[in-house]
Amino acid sequence: MIDTHAHLNFQAFKKDYAQVIERNFNNGLKAVINIGSNLETSKKAVEISQEFENCFSAIGLHPIHVKDEYFNKKKFSLLIKENKNKVKAIGETGLDFYHNQDSKELQKKIFCQHIELAQEYNLPIVLHCRGSKEEPNNAYLELLEIIKNLKQIPQGVIHCFSADWPIAQEFLNLGFYIGFTGPITFKNATLELLQVVEKSPLDRILLETDCPFLSPEPYRGQRNEPVYVRFIAQKISEIKNISFDQVVDQTTKNAKKLFRI
Template sequence: MLLIDTHAHLDSSRFNKDRAEVIKNARDTGVSYIVNIGADLRSSRYSVKLAREYPFIFATVGIHPHDAIGLDANVLAELEKLAGEEKVVAIGEIGLDYYYDHSPRDIQRAAFIDQLVLAKKLNLPIVVHSREAEEDTISILKEHYRQGGTGILHCFSGSLKMAREALELGFYLAFGGIVTFKNAGGLLEVLEELPLDRILLETDCPYLSPVPYRGKRNEPAYLPYVAEKIGEIKGVSLEEVAEITTANAIRVYNLGDFLKEAY
């Protein structure tokens, strides 16, 4: 069984004492590949560093909406340079966060658009963060992705309407530990309606640990708990979830050339 964690933050300082061990644990539990996500310049650089050090880790680069106020021409130029690294597979984590509003909303929208334009220029998918910003997120995606391109709505928690609109645009939806929470009822109802061939698995570690580790530091080794829950919801085996979601991750991140030895 082969699993891909499509969204991790192994650059987090919470892994400073045991990062190598955490990565080894992931491999030992069947998580064969990890995509480490950039959220600012520091984490984008670190993600590229991890991808250089580990053959089974890939990177994305981008500026999270929390830090959108700091996105200028120089930052965008460095992101483009970093994106030229061989194992950078997407632009992200980018998007809109109207829950915290750490950056003004108009600046968030501008930064989102600037980065997805960069992604389209480089022919890379995007990794989208959207919280309490469903209408604006879909509106921007519709404006820029009607004619092609793809990406991921990470840690999806939106409505069924949003999910269907994203699928129509060719996007994938990623789910993590939240699906194991007792209060996830509405999200599970959405998940029931989605085709498995457009679903991805993620941990978003060190955040959002699945049950039975809720409240503790998350790590890629816990991804099988997410896969098991999705299998339960969809009425399929863990092995089928692993096979289909892994194929989805390879497709959206264009990992095929990197993984030829595994397939």
């Protein structure tokens, strides 16, 4: 079991991330990738990955933070150069029109800078995408448009997927992995989302928690942690009618392949 999208680098784990890591690794977790959301949390993600075996990191500026700081490509580059063994992806980056509609153009510009950085260092990208309340698909469609127009399509994952099957198919056709999180376990999960789980090929799925957020059932509402990817794996196995072990084995292989860990 690998949690490919965690934030043990966030404030919620400031006091006890070391204990959480130890406890989780003793309970079946094999590896974790902590994802940065700005320069500071990216540095922290790298720091944690240097501190523990089987902890890795992704670095980037989250679209909801593009208004708070500029994308300091030099500093992010340096972080990669100095920690080549541990920085395994660029992100999270992408578009978020849910929290931030007025920074659309800035988000797009900074997303493209992340793509450049990823290509410079030959790293995959971790995509964050969230549409507006009125049009939940809009950010996904615009993100696809940008990616399709790139000279070279990057490798990566569309994290916490929450759109419909036609959109998932487009990402799959471009070579992306689909990341599933707690919401697929929620009692009010939409049929549309469950259909994406059912139809996505197992060799293109990644397990992720997005902890401390989005705790899966039965822990919804509490602080999430990496080892809870087991509930995501469990739900996928139920939807696809295959064994839990099969889901864990294949998604572990997928994570190792994409992130080269």
